[in-house]
Amino acid sequence: MHVGVLVKEEACTLGKSGSKKFDALVTAMLKKVKPSQSEIEGTTRIANQIMGLLKESAPKDVEILLAGSTARGTQLSGNSDIDIFLLFPKSAKKERLETQGLRIAKSVIDRRKNERCEIKYAEHPYAKLFLEDAGVTVDVVPAYKISSADERATAVDRTQLHNEFVNSNLTQRQRNCVRLLKAFFDGHGVYGAEAMTEGFSGYLCELLIYHYGSFLQAITAFSNVNVPLVIEAKKRVEMGGASAEALVKKFKSTFIVIDPTDSNRNVAANVSIESLARAALASRALLKDPSKGTFYRSGYSDLDANARLSALRKGLGASTYTIHFVVPDIAEDIIWQQLKKLSSRLGSELSSNGFVTMLSLQSLHKREALISFFVRDAVIKAGIAKGPSVFMGNAASRFVAARRNSHLISLEGDRLYAIDSSRYATPKALLHAFISEKSSELPSYLEKKHMRIYVNSMPESVAKLVYQAYNGRKIDYKL
Numbered sequence: 001m002h003v004g005v006l007v008k009e010e011a012c013t014l015g016k017s018g019s020k021k022f023d024a025l026v027t028a029m030l031k032k033v034k035p036s037q038s039e040i041e042g043t044t045r046i047a048n049q050i051m052g053l054l055k056e057s058a059p060k061d062v063e064i065l066l067a068g069s070t071a072r073g074t075q076l077s078g079n080s081d082i083d084i085f086l087l088f089p090k091s092a093k094k095e096r097l098e099t100q101g102l103r104i105a106k107s108v109i110d111r112r113k114n115e116r117c118e119i120k121y122a123e124h125p126y127a128k129l130f131l132e133d134a135g136v137t138v139d140v141v142p143a144y145k146i147s148s149a150d151e152r153a154t155a156v157d158r159t160q161l162h163n164e165f166v167n168s169n170l171t172q173r174q175r176n177c178v179r180l181l182k183a184f185f186d187g188h189g190v191y192g193a194e195a196m197t198e199g200f201s202g203y204l205c206e207l208l209i210y211h212y213g214s215f216l217q218a219i220t221a222f223s224n225v226n227v228p229l230v231i232e233a234k235k236r237v238e239m240g241g242a243s244a245e246a247l248v249k250k251f252k253s254t255f256i257v258i259d260p261t262d263s264n265r266n267v268a269a270n271v272s273i274e275s276l277a278r279a280a281l282a283s284r285a286l287l288k289d290p291s292k293g294t295f296y297r298s299g300y301s302d303l304d305a306n307a308r309l310s311a312l313r314k315g316l317g318a319s320t321y322t323i324h325f326v327v328p329d330i331a332e333d334i335i336w337q338q339l340k341k342l343s344s345r346l347g348s349e350l351s352s353n354g355f356v357t358m359l360s361l362q363s364l365h366k367r368e369a370l371i372s373f374f375v376r377d378a379v380i381k382a383g384i385a386k387g388p389s390v391f392m393g394n395a396a397s398r399f400v401a402a403r404r405n406s407h408l409i410s411l412e413g414d415r416l417y418a419i420d421s422s423r424y425a426t427p428k429a430l431l432h433a434f435i436s437e438k439s440s441e442l443p444s445y446l447e448k449k450h451m452r453i454y455v456n457s458m459p460e461s462v463a464k465l466v467y468q469a470y471n472g473r474k475i476d477y478k479l
Helices: 016-033 037-057 068-072 094-106 155-169 172-187 202-212 215-223 241-251 273-288 305-316 332-352 393-401 427-437 460-473
Strands: 063-067 082-088 115-121 125-131 136-144 229-232 237-239 255-259 262-266 318-326 357-365 368-376 382-389 408-412 415-421 451-455
Touching (some): 016 172, 016 215, 037 063, 037 068, 063 068, 063 155, 068 082, 082 155, 094 115, 136 155, 172 273, 202 229, 237 241, 241 255, 305 368, 332 368, 357 460
Antiparallel strands (some): 115 125, 125 136
8 A cells, every 4th residue: 555645735836937938848848759740650550551460360350459559649759669459259268369369469470571579478478579670569469359347358458448538538739748748757767657667657647637637737736746646537536535535445545546447447556655756746846947857857877887886885884785687588577576575675684684774776677687785884793682571481591592602691671682793794795695595485587696796896787777776766856
């Protein structure tokens, strides 16, 4: 459940002097983020070609549907990805959906044009087509043809309903507002519902513009956001009182946007409280100073990343302990969640052994993953172990017996405690031991044989990933 409260004190608004500046910025940004007519026509032409080939290979009872932002007219410039759905009749068995769906997708590949197909996995397998010569990727997703969410058999079945809702309800001006909102959130690191980002999906951006009406109204709302925020998108209302409390309890979240095509789904479920907070800060900064520098996040250079990390360590009085992994080509969400779990466990181990972690970072880029800790400089020679009450006879006896070599066993009131020699003098020793001892609990690609630990000094390529992750955590808005 998302926790925390963003307190609304004084409303953030765009003053008269800022209105013209904001309008000029929006005009300039839209030219950057909206695809040119030639780009749109090129993507549409490729989509139609692929759909035509798919139709030739598909049985007559399978419908071919263009979906996603390309179909809804909300795609960003430079994003030529295409989503095509193969809609099977509801009577089709799931085995047919999967096997025949993939066979149909593979049939359109022309290796003479430098095209290839990879099978990806979500709730069920789907195909990703890489059209290298055209510079386009196409997701071909098998699903069931449905007319309402009650009929869905898989999560992706809803997409056709999302298409219908957006295309029926958003004006062309609002579609451009969606593009602006996507680009704005992307510039501040909160666009995308995947586990690495925990941000706003494209469909959520579309619903937010539908609800608020425009980019400016959405930004103004987020700059003054208060949680819980419960939006019933279909009716374009924000709910409060007992109704909101019931939905917060139902969805276990304090940011809820009810899917207009499925009242049992929270479209904002993947948005973390931190991403919502970052969206609020970024929106306030944009209203205060409408400029390219606030529309996009402040830039940074990762040149000489090792030198920059060295300066950061010096300022913190800390050392960096970085575990670098080479990982297989599997779903990023899976690897990311496992990195988060491992990072949390290692952080707890460091803390329980007396090491003070000032900052922990994670990064995942293609086949490289890392966890990095900035640990306050110290050599831990001894630690305090708290034991049971003396009056807990057996437990007290076991505690004393286990610490025959302690520097001191004494009392605080009736409770025993001991000062023991530290098991680990340095964080590096702890990290090595943990990975070795717990390797059976970890995925094979996160085991010691696939990783290396760096203390402060590291290859520049690794340092870049650490420094990028550090900058991704920074808050540098002028509020």
